[in-house]
Amino acid sequence: MACAEEERCSYEVCKETAEWLRARTARRPRTAIICGSGLGGLADALEDKTAFAYEDIPHFPRSTVAGHAGRLLFGVLKGQPCVCMQGRFHGYEGHAASTVTFPIRVFFLLGVENLIVTNAAGGLNPQFQVGDIMFIRDHISLFGVAGHNPLRGPNDERFGARFPCMSDAYDQELLGLARESAQELGFQSFTREGVYCLLPGPCYETIAECRLLQALGADAVGMSTVPEVMVARHCGLRVLGLSLITNKVVLSYNSQEKANHEEVLRISVVRAEELQRLVTHLLGKLQEHTASP
Ligand code: HPA
Secondary structure, three states: OOOOHHHHOOOOHHHHHHHHOOOOOOOOEEEEEEEOOOOHHHHHHOEEEEEEEEHHHHOOOOOOOOOOOOEEEEEOOEEEEEEEOHHHHHHHHHOOHHHHHHHHHHHHOOOOOEEEEEEEEEHHHHHHOOOOOEEEEEEEEEHHOOOOOOOOOOOOOOOOOOOOOOOOOOOHHHHHHHHHHHHHHHHHHHEEEEEEEEEEOOOOOOOHHHHHHHHHHOEEOOOOOHHHHHHHHHHHEEEEEEEEEEEOOOOOOOOOOOHHHHHHHHHHHHHHHHHHHHHHHHHHHHHHHHHHO
């Protein structure tokens, strides 16, 4: 069932997709997880899975990037009912912002309350090492500053308010649970916190751009996440963002280093297990938190 880009984000279209899914799984997920490049293993860890290929779900976009599988999985992690996107959508694939963020609105209509979003990112902060996991404290959307925003256009109040707040985009309680999880798992040596900056891609950044982003206060740079976070906050989902630092950006004209997708995927795989353990542990804590009176 094809769907025009501008219609894709409409309440009626999102509802049709949510109802189609609801009719095919008894799971009522509380947390949605978006698996970034090479991080799809998280979805495999779900128990009692039901999987849907994106191409079989009405109105769902298709992902076109190597390392992104293209499946929506429902299941349970540490007692918490979850839905996982194994493969996400990016603007650089040619998708409209409404397409990139379409699944978030479907999750909202499915009753999801929390969004955990993971990505691969380049490290701008000189203290960061390849393989670090950065908890996103805030973001910079140069895209947004330039007027590209998934919430542009008529506002449907059934999703949220016209002017959503973004100073609280990343939920303090989830961030606290992430910090505690890192401590309990002994992951402090490779967990960091910082500001994620979205650039549209698909080109990796120039040296001058990386220096600019550093001067702006960004700690990591990537090509995803921010549109989904904006739409999630608009409809009231709580967000936790995790960036896996897969490379250090090139900052010197004398450097022989070059960012490349193969390296990004290789490092994702190396750290995928820890990231998976971190998210699973955190979900267990979240489940305890919400289960206790
Ligand atoms: N830049 C942009 N996106 C990325 C990078 C990078 O260096 N690494 C992984 N995703």
